[in-house]
Amino acid sequence: MADISRRNILRGAIRGSAVAMALPILDLFLDGNGEAMAATGKPIPTRFGTWFWGCGVNTARWFPSKVGKDYDIKEELRPIAPFKDKVTIFSNLNCNLAGRPNLVHWSGVMATLSGAAPLVGGQQGGTSLLPTIDCLVADHIGKGTRYSSLEVACTGQSSVSYSMRTGATVNPSEVDPVALYRRLFGPEFKDPNKAEFTPDPAIMLRESVLSAVKEDRDDLMRTLGASDRQRVDQYFTSVRQVEQQMSMMLEKPAPAEACVVAKEPARHELGPTWDMAMTSHDLLGQLLVMALACNQTRVFNVALSNAGSNLRKAGDPVSHHELTHEEPVDETLGYQPKATYFVERSMETLGSMLKMLDGVKEGAGTLLDNTLVLATSESNFAKIHSVDNLPILVAGRAGGKWKSGQHIDGKGDPSSRVGLTIQQVMGMPVETWGEGGMQTSKPISEVMA
Numbered sequence: 001m002a003d004i005s006r007r008n009i010l011r012g013a014i015r016g017s018a019v020a021m022a023l024p025i026l027d028l029f030l031d032g033n034g035e036a037m038a039a040t041g042k043p044i045p046t047r048f049g050t051w052f053w054g055c056g057v058n059t060a061r062w063f064p065s066k067v068g069k070d071y072d073i074k075e076e077l078r079p080i081a082p083f084k085d086k087v088t089i090f091s092n093l094n095c096n097l098a099g100r101p102n103l104v105h106w107s108g109v110m111a112t113l114s115g116a117a118p119l120v121g122g123q124q125g126g127t128s129l130l131p132t133i134d135c136l137v138a139d140h141i142g143k144g145t146r147y148s149s150l151e152v153a154c155t156g157q158s159s160v161s162y163s164m165r166t167g168a169t170v171n172p173s174e175v176d177p178v179a180l181y182r183r184l185f186g187p188e189f190k191d192p193n194k195a196e197f198t199p200d201p202a203i204m205l206r207e208s209v210l211s212a213v214k215e216d217r218d219d220l221m222r223t224l225g226a227s228d229r230q231r232v233d234q235y236f237t238s239v240r241q242v243e244q245q246m247s248m249m250l251e252k253p254a255p256a257e258a259c260v261v262a263k264e265p266a267r268h269e270l271g272p273t274w275d276m277a278m279t280s281h282d283l284l285g286q287l288l289v290m291a292l293a294c295n296q297t298r299v300f301n302v303a304l305s306n307a308g309s310n311l312r313k314a315g316d317p318v319s320h321h322e323l324t325h326e327e328p329v330d331e332t333l334g335y336q337p338k339a340t341y342f343v344e345r346s347m348e349t350l351g352s353m354l355k356m357l358d359g360v361k362e363g364a365g366t367l368l369d370n371t372l373v374l375a376t377s378e379s380n381f382a383k384i385h386s387v388d389n390l391p392i393l394v395a396g397r398a399g400g401k402w403k404s405g406q407h408i409d410g411k412g413d414p415s416s417r418v419g420l421t422i423q424q425v426m427g428m429p430v431e432t433w434g435e436g437g438m439q440t441s442k443p444i445s446e447v448m449a
Contacts, residue, residue: 044363044370046399047292048137048426049300051353051375052109052162053346054309055324055382057391058335063091064407071407076343079351083358085405086368088394088447090418093410095387098437105307108387109378113162115416115434130435131165133374133419138299140428149299150291152180152284154277155310156270163301173303177265177283184291185261259294273314274345277304281349289356293367302353304346307378311342324382336383350375354395371396372422390415394422401425403447414438421447
């Protein structure tokens, strides 16, 4: 056998046919510290993702009582206990409205993800003053990948997305695991671990067409008013992203030894019932994990539900959102048991996502160790639409740049401090982030390595 330290493919034959099998990242592919590829000297890439669930938590059952590294795990956070040393919990971080309206089931998540309390609610028309953090991070770390980011939603609605350049430019979510599989690993997928590489002539033609459109931009822009120029500029931003993706598809991809392409998933019914959404999450999540490992993207966004959670049990017409408003608080338990079912199941599903990420070995750690996942909801206690003490956690270690395994008390500061900290940990030259009452120049030093 040839020198395996210089190869990342096993070759052989089955019944006379040649076969090749990609290897995971092995210690012998890495430098002496297990932190970079020995052949290129490049570090293992850092990834970023967001994970959203709707309708908040019960404060007393979700937030730890102890601050610091030895924090306690309450009932609703029990599913993340296996990853306690890789999870940072934040409390007492608020959506500071500063005179703006509390747009129910919207202000909280936009404040955290975009650094601004929005002026208009919902996903149509001017909902966000600033780009969401995933777009900013993707601009910084996602240029060398096929997709700048990938968005998925688990209730069958592609319009459910919390990723946007502006409120009028929402990145739609993929909802069908089969469609996502074919998008990622269909004919245009180039296995990064195959020795041979032939550019697709169809991609070359499509790229040249887009380039021609780009060349006409200046002539077009001179004929437009200010409002149309803004809209067209947003359009060309999207075109440039497609061009960059196509350019990457014309180059031989860098090796990604953790890349193992799974089989195409079976079709299943899509929708907001819990069993459907959980199945969708796990299938979509597995594909996202492989997309990260295969260096197809470095940024992702998962929406378990919409902001006013429409999740429900099979056969029950009453949704999680309706329960948060209609179900009385049990005087003995101190919470709404039917509504709380969905909080507990949501945290179980988050735990499933962390398990998938932590199950992929990369160098001296795992894919989760080389990632930051910002998980949040749009409210604290959904019954009263509270946007104080928003539930926020960050999982992962960003390749050692994030000191995980802590509970941090935010002491009433804006939740945008988390986003500012993430950007700085990712190496972005950002000193101040946010707008209005959410603007901050205070990163959270406790988590910065």
